[in-house]
Amino acid sequence: MELDAITKQYPGVKALDRVSLQVRKGEVHAIVGENGAGKSTLIKVLAGVIQPDHGKIRIEGKEIAIQSPTQARKLGITVIYQDLSLFPNLTVAENIALGESDDGSTSIISWKKMHATAQTALDRLGIKLDLNAKLSELSVGKQQLIAIARALVSDCKLLIMDEPTSSLSRMEVGYLFQAAMELKRDGIAILFIGHKFDEIYRLCDTATVLRDGQYITSGSLSEFTQEALVEFMVGRKLTNLYAKMPVHIGEDLLHVNHLSKAGQFENISFTVKAGEVVGITGLVGAGRSELAESIFGLNPPDQGTVSMKGTRIDLKSVSACIQSGLALVPESRQIQGLAMKLSMAHNTTLSIMRRIARFRWLLQPKEERSITENYIQKLSIRPPFPHIQVAKLSGGNQQKVVLAKWIATNPSVLILDEPTNGVDIGAKAEIYKAVNEMVQNGMGVILISSELPEILSMSDRILVMCEGRLAGELDANQATQAAVMKLAVPGISRGEQGAKDEVTAG
Numbered sequence: 001m002e003l004d005a006i007t008k009q010y011p012g013v014k015a016l017d018r019v020s021l022q023v024r025k026g027e028v029h030a031i032v033g034e035n036g037a038g039k040s041t042l043i044k045v046l047a048g049v050i051q052p053d054h055g056k057i058r059i060e061g062k063e064i065a066i067q068s069p070t071q072a073r074k075l076g077i078t079v080i081y082q083d084l085s086l087f088p089n090l091t092v093a094e095n096i097a098l099g100e101s102d103d104g105s106t107s108i109i110s111w112k113k114m115h116a117t118a119q120t121a122l123d124r125l126g127i128k129l130d131l132n133a134k135l136s137e138l139s140v141g142k143q144q145l146i147a148i149a150r151a152l153v154s155d156c157k158l159l160i161m162d163e164p165t166s167s168l169s170r171m172e173v174g175y176l177f178q179a180a181m182e183l184k185r186d187g188i189a190i191l192f193i194g195h196k197f198d199e200i201y202r203l204c205d206t207a208t209v210l211r212d213g214q215y216i217t218s219g220s221l222s223e224f225t226q227e228a229l230v231e232f233m234v235g236r237k238l239t240n241l242y243a244k245m246p247v248h249i250g251e252d253l254l255h256v257n258h259l260s261k262a263g264q265f266e267n268i269s270f271t272v273k274a275g276e277v278v279g280i281t282g283l284v285g286a287g288r289s290e291l292a293e294s295i296f297g298l299n300p301p302d303q304g305t306v307s308m309k310g311t312r313i314d315l316k317s318v319s320a321c322i323q324s325g326l327a328l329v330p331e332s333r334q335i336q337g338l339a340m341k342l343s344m345a346h347n348t349t350l351s352i353m354r355r356i357a358r359f360r361w362l363l364q365p366k367e368e369r370s371i372t373e374n375y376i377q378k379l380s381i382r383p384p385f386p387h388i389q390v391a392k393l394s395g396g397n398q399q400k401v402v403l404a405k406w407i408a409t410n411p412s413v414l415i416l417d418e419p420t421n422g423v424d425i426g427a428k429a430e431i432y433k434a435v436n437e438m439v440q441n442g443m444g445v446i447l448i449s450s451e452l453p454e455i456l457s458m459s460d461r462i463l464v465m466c467e468g469r470l471a472g473e474l475d476a477n478q479a480t481q482a483a484v485m486k487l488a489v490p491g492i493s494r495g496e497q498g499a500k501d502e503v504t505a506g
């Protein structure tokens with residue numbers, strides 16, 4: 001496939017500016033770039049969701065216009081979006097082969113044929129799954145593999161994966177990459193969009209860098225060091241990504257005492273002091289987000305208490321938690337973090353509306369704007385338009401708006417749940433800088449993250465969760481990835497093979 005000078009203009013933003021690139025059969029090609037660089041826009045053009053203003057697309061030398069998603073599929077282009085676009089109430093077989101099983105002349109489904117088609121696709125990927133299992137009963141990782149199997153059924157030539165690993169465990173990432181290698185062997189080309197360099201270097205052959213909608217460079221990954229790639233992406237040298245500042249640790253702020261919720265977490269106790277970053281890590285499903293939501297009044301626990309500066313918080317009320325000085329940047333920015341149809345300014349000030357509204361109800365657009373402009377500058381939010389609808393921002397910039405919204409409440413303790421998910425490396429540095437500033441001003445931070453380098457570098461203390469329990473606490477100075485994983489993986493101390501594989505996969 002060849003893209004030739006593809007251009008897409010949105011009001012005030014050139015999302016793609018004469019972007020050209022080539023993808024060959026059997027090649028795994030990474031598209032990298034900062035948040036807002038134009039990666040998703042490029043995918044939408046290839047998927048037939050939007051039409052470019054200018055430029056040409058050629059497949060196997062033939063110029064084509066991709067006018068709809070159906071046409072893209074007929075051309076052999078399949079996109080796996082982050083939300084996977086599968087049917088939770090249908091079975092594995094139905095999800096893989098629905099629409100492919102009838103003979104076209106009748107509306108009668110041949111279940112036998114559907115099962116055979118689904119099984120062939122799974123066999124091609126080397127995956128064993130019960131064809132009759134309901135999709136909603138499977139892990140996100142397995143669902144991801146089903147989305148790939150579905151792509152195979154439709155005779156895919158170019159598979160596009162948009163940040164496919166963001167909610168996968170390490171083991172699931174291993175399976176996904178194995179499946180991708182199978183496709184590569186069959187001559188299918190893969191476009192891989194992601195922000196995690198270790199994964200890009202593990203899976204991809206080539207990379208194209210976009211910056212501000214423009215093509216910057218392409219090349220074999222064996223020729224690019226990671227440093228060089230980052231420099232192409234952000235347009236400057238990026239040194240010292242995790243520059244944790246030494247901070248005076250003060251008095252206790254938050255006490256979590258024996259918190260339990262059946263099926264989620266059990267007997268969790270810890271404190272957070274002023275100026276301290278307490279890291280919480282563990283595998284996907286260890287109960288970290290459920291715990292965070294409980295502390296913030298979103299998921300009332302069965303037992304236990306939480307107190308701020310000695311005063312017990314009512315865990316049945318989010319507003320009581322906010323008033324006590326807590327804030328939570330949630331894991332899912334689009335579902336839990338933002339009102340997607342509102343502007344950046346409305347979203348940023350939503351958490352402090354009472355404080356800035358005159359008579360507690362009359363909105364103050366000028367003040368909303370000036371507060372938002374302050375965060376646009378502080379967190380480098382792009383494009384820098386306070387009145388843009390947040391749905392029109394790129395994923396990483398949406399994440400920065402969620403962060404701004406909660407920093408604006410000036411909390412005593414800020415809980416950050418996977419704050420850099422989908423965020424580019426330059427923006428990560430900005431978020432860490434903001435965290436540093438907050439703790440220097442005496443705020444306490446709970447940092448929940450699956451990214452071990454982030455946890456190890458940014459935390460003062462690290463709590464490791466395993467299957468809903470606190471498996472151990474490590475001082476940041478003595479913690480290593482191996483020490484964390486030893487606590488995080490169930491059964492490792494008992495020497496179970498699966499657990500060992502998981503550690504090795506990481």
Ligand SMILES: Nc1ncnc2c1ncn2[C@@H]1O[C@H](COP(=O)(O)OP(=O)(O)OP(=O)(O)O)[C@@H](O)[C@H]1O
Binds near residue numbers: 040394422
């Ligand atoms: N529907 C739209 N209307 C206006 N501007 C848009 C729209 N969609 C995207 N943009 C803008 O186009 C630019 C490119 O966005 P895009 O989503 O392609 O970035 P991205 O590289 O995928 O970023 P991320 O890594 O954060 O997902 C951004 O400035 C974004 O705000």
